[in-house]
Amino acid sequence: MRWVTYRSDDGERSGVLHGEVIHAAAPGTTLLELIRLGPDGLREAGERALEAPLATPRLDQVTLMAPIPRPPSIRDSLCFLDHMRNCRAATGRSRELEDAWYRIPAFYFACPSTVLGPYDDAPTAPGSVCQDFELEVAAVIGTPGADLSVVEAEQAIIGYTIFNDWSARDLQAAEGVLAIGQGKGKDSGVTLGPYLVTPDELEPYRRNGKLSLHATAIVNDVIIGIGSTEAMDWSFGEIISYASRGVPLTPGDVFGSGTVPTCTLLEHLDPTLPQPFPGWLRDGDVVTLQVQGLGEVRQTVRASAPPLPLPERRRP
Incomplete structure (x- = not known):
């Protein structure tokens, strides 16, 4: 999977990129929080986003941020x-x-x-x-x-x-x-x-x-x-x-x-x-x-x- 963090009219969001479309996770959920679930948890979160995305903006509709804008180290x-x-x-x-x-x-x-x-x-x-x-x-x-x-x-x-x-x-x-x-x-x-x-x-x-x-x-x-x-x-x-x-x-x-x-x-x-x-x-x-x-x-x-x-x- 290719995960992104992006900024849109809804604020900062994370999601899985499929082609040119982002399949968003739940609002307020950061990619760092999903990473803390471990590989299996991240994969399951990605599968949920692909199957039932909460938003589907195109790449040209958002501003991509660093995947982890504030890494621990x-x-x-x-x-x-x-x-x-x-x-x-x-x-x-x-x-x-x-x-x-x-x-x-x-x-x-x-x-x-x-x-x-x-x-x-x-x-x-x-x-x-x-x-x-x-x-x-x-x-x-x-x-x-x-x-x-x-x-x-x-x-x-x-x-x-x-x-x-x-x-x-x-x-x-x-x-x-x-x-x-x-x-x-x-x-x-x-x-x-x-x-x-x-x-x-x-x-x-x-x-x-x-x-x-x-x-x-x-x-x-x-x-x-x-x-x-x-x-x-x-x-x-x-x-x-x-x-x-x-x-x-x-x-x-x-x-x-x-x-x-x-x-x-x-x-x-x-x-x-x-x-x-x-x-x-x-x-x-x-x-x-x-x-x-x-x-x-x-x-x-x-x-x-x-x-x-x-x-x-x-x-x-």
Whole structure:
């Protein structure tokens, strides 16, 4: 099933998309509430909506929101090691990775309060002149649990969606010297959408147990990068298992895959890549991200107001 959250004259609603028509669940019922019912409960709710929908708006009659507009948590991972290798090469460093990258499935916590819908305008990070996008896929947890095995972690996934990790590269670089994790370089926005696609829908795209979804990143109708989720070095099961060590995961928690290699502007600072660097995102640029089986998100970048200054500090 493909689940959506949408805004119409009736307010915020959730439902199952069938063709171009949404089969709505009961008013006031959020997709997060249905996810908390677990895979069987979500499937049964979808079957009821398809058989006896309480509304049937067409996609062109509503505004799609993020499937889960207010997720309990968002963790963004780095499951594609070629993305890190490409970023290192683009910034003049060796492509060789430290041993830790092969031992630890890296992730950081993103900002749930700046989630954007699939067609919302995307604000630049205040003060940044190096705004970037990152094409990813996200897995959403549907079963609570802690200390999950890799198999249990895979079984806990209730659906997938497109994930765009908007990134202010200049702010990210400035904060990187602090070595305490991601900050303002990352929390101006996270896009989720357009649908939450249940795992059974994606079974035709599995190859040797791995999801093989073709992905394309486009800026102003020019293809920037092309790749596949089959290139993931760390699986969702592995990253979710690692994150669950001593930590309870809850339904609706979102895990980003990390960037599909070449599907971000930063990597194209490397002159050896076939697509040259087109410049950082500017007001009015349109970013379109497409993932096989998951649909498309399309957003216009909008400039933000300058940040309010902080008092200066002098070194002692």
